[in-house]
Amino acid sequence: MTNSRTPAFSRRGILTTGMGLGAVGVLSACGGSSATDTPTATGDGGKGGYDGPKVDLAFWNGFTGGDGAFMKKLVDQFNGEYPNIAVSMRVMQWSDYYTTLPTAVTADKGPDIAVMHVDSVATNAARKVIQPLDDVASALELSADDFAPVPWEAGIYNDVRYAIPLDVHxxxxxxxxxxxxxxxxxxxxxxxxxxxxxxxxxxxxxxxxxxxxxxxxxxxxxxxxxxxxxxxxxxxxxxxxxxxxxxxxxxxxxxxxxxxxxxxxxxxxxxxxxxxxxxxxxxxxxxxxxxxxxxxxxxxxxxxxxxxxxxxxxxxxxxxxxGSHQFVLPTQKTPDANKDQASRVFLNWISQHSLEWAKGGQVPARNSVRESAEFQALTGQAELAKQIDDLVFLPAVAxxxxxxxxxxxxxxxxxxxxxxxxxxxxxxxxxxxxxxxxxxxxxx
Structure with a gap:
C-alpha cells in the first residue's frame, strides 16, 4: 500500500476477481471433474504443531503491493520457528493468479496453501479448485468464537466450509x-x-x-x-x-x-x-x-x-x-498427510500472528488479535475495525x-x-x- 494506484488490495485485485471467476470455468472444460473424488483435507493434527519429516510447502497469493512485504516477513518468521517446514511464497498479479491456479490444480501442480478474495471462494469451491475445510477447522479447534462473524460465515458455501478468514479490509x-x-x-x-x-x-x-x-x-x-x-x-x-x-x-x-x-x-x-x-x-x-x-x-x-x-x-x-482475504487449501490429486498437517499449522500460525499483517492495512479476522492492546495501538486500523459487525459482503454463491x-x-x-x-x-x-x-x- 505504498500509493493510491497500487494499494495492497487494489482496484485491480477486485476487478480481476471477476475475471478469475470466469476463468475458473476453464477448469471443468480442462478436466476439472477429475478432482471430484479427491479426499478432503483430514487428519488429527495441526493445532499442536508439526513434528513430522521436513516438508516443502508452496504458498500462492496476489500480494504484489506494499502488504506483500508484511506477509513475506511473517513467512520468514514462521520458517525460522519451524525448521521442518519450508514455506516458499509465490506472488503474482491477482489477474494472473485467478487464471493460473485452476490450471495448476488440474495439472496437479497447484500450491499447498493459497489466499483468495472472499467473493472467489464459492466459485472455486464449485469447480473443485479448493478443498472443503470443515475437518481442518475441527483439527485446529477453530470455531465461530475465534473470528468475527461476517468473515467467518463468508467462508461457507453450500453448508460446507471452504475458507478460513485472515482479514477484512x-x-x-x-x-x-x-x-x-x-x-x-x-x-x-x-x-x-x-x-x-x-x-x-x-x-x-x-x-x-x-x-x-x-x-x-x-x-x-x-x-x-x-x-x-x-x-x-x-x-x-x-x-x-x-x-x-x-x-x-x-x-x-x-x-x-x-x-x-x-x-x-x-x-x-x-x-x-x-x-x-x-x-x-x-x-x-x-x-x-x-x-x-x-x-x-x-x-x-x-x-x-x-x-x-x-x-x-x-x-x-x-x-x-x-473485502476479505481467506486461506484456502487447493485440491490435491495425490494428497500428502504430512503436507496436509504442516499446511494447517502454517495457516493457523499466520492467523495467530496477524498483527503484523494488520500493519500493512488490514483488520485481523481473528478476535484475539483484533482485540489485543497491540492492535488497538494501530489507531487507523482499530477505528475501521469498529465496523466489524456491520460489514457487507457479496453472497457466497458460485x-x-x-x-x-x-x-x-x-x-x-x-x-x-x-x-x-x-x-x-x-x-x-x-x-x-x-x-x-x-x-x-x-x-x-
Missing amino acids: PLGFFYNKTLMETAGLDPDSPPLDLDSYMDALDKLKGKGIQGHWASPHLFTGGLSMQSLIAQFGGSMYSEGAKEATYNSEEGVKAFTWFQDLIKQGYSPAKVDQDADFLALQNGQNAFNWNGIWSLNTLAEKTDLQWGVSRLPNIGGKNAAWA GIGDAGAEFDKAFNEIVLGQKDVKSTLDGAVERANKILEANVKKYG
Whole structure:
C-alpha cells in the first residue's frame, strides 16, 4: 500500500476477481471433474504443531503491493520457528493468479496453501479448485468464537466450509482536517449521520469547496454504493442470489443520494479514477470514502492533516462494504498427510500472528488479535475495525462476480451520464438475473 494506484488490495485485485471467476470455468472444460473424488483435507493434527519429516510447502497469493512485504516477513518468521517446514511464497498479479491456479490444480501442480478474495471462494469451491475445510477447522479447534462473524460465515458455501478468514479490509471515511477548519467545522468531530453530513457539505460548498467527489468508478464509488444500499435497508441480491435486488426502493434512494452529490454541486460532474482520493490529499476534496488500504498512503503525507472514521450512516443503518482475504487449501490429486498437517499449522500460525499483517492495512479476522492492546495501538486500523459487525459482503454463491458487471455499468451510467436511476437499474437487474439463472446451470 505504498500509493493510491497500487494499494495492497487494489482496484485491480477486485476487478480481476471477476475475471478469475470466469476463468475458473476453464477448469471443468480442462478436466476439472477429475478432482471430484479427491479426499478432503483430514487428519488429527495441526493445532499442536508439526513434528513430522521436513516438508516443502508452496504458498500462492496476489500480494504484489506494499502488504506483500508484511506477509513475506511473517513467512520468514514462521520458517525460522519451524525448521521442518519450508514455506516458499509465490506472488503474482491477482489477474494472473485467478487464471493460473485452476490450471495448476488440474495439472496437479497447484500450491499447498493459497489466499483468495472472499467473493472467489464459492466459485472455486464449485469447480473443485479448493478443498472443503470443515475437518481442518475441527483439527485446529477453530470455531465461530475465534473470528468475527461476517468473515467467518463468508467462508461457507453450500453448508460446507471452504475458507478460513485472515482479514477484512473495509471502506472508511477519510477527511481533510484543514478543509474542515476552513469551512468552520470541527476537524476532530467528523459528520457521521445524514443531517450533519449534509450540513458539512453545505458549509464546505459555501467556501467554494466541493466536499464529496462522487466517483463513477467501482473503486471506490461502486463500493460506496454497495455500502449505501445496505445503509438504506436494501441488498444487492436476494437470499441465495437468485435475483438481483438493487433496483428496490431502497436501492433507488441510495443511488439518488449519490447522484445528487453532483446535481447539488457537492461534487464535480466527471471524476476520473482515483481523482477523488488525490483531491483529498491536494486540498480540493474534504471527504473521501476509501479502503483501509489508504491508511499507509496517507501516513506518508507528513504535511497533510487528515483523519479517519467509520463510514457515515446516510441511510439509517450502519453498513460498510468490505473485502476479505481467506486461506484456502487447493485440491490435491495425490494428497500428502504430512503436507496436509504442516499446511494447517502454517495457516493457523499466520492467523495467530496477524498483527503484523494488520500493519500493512488490514483488520485481523481473528478476535484475539483484533482485540489485543497491540492492535488497538494501530489507531487507523482499530477505528475501521469498529465496523466489524456491520460489514457487507457479496453472497457466497458460485459465479456471483459474473453478474456484477451489470451493476458496475449501471452505476457508471447513473453517476457519469446522469441517467434516470430507476429505469437504468431495472435494465441492469433484468440482465443480471439472466446471468444468475445461467449460473445455476453452469455451476450447479
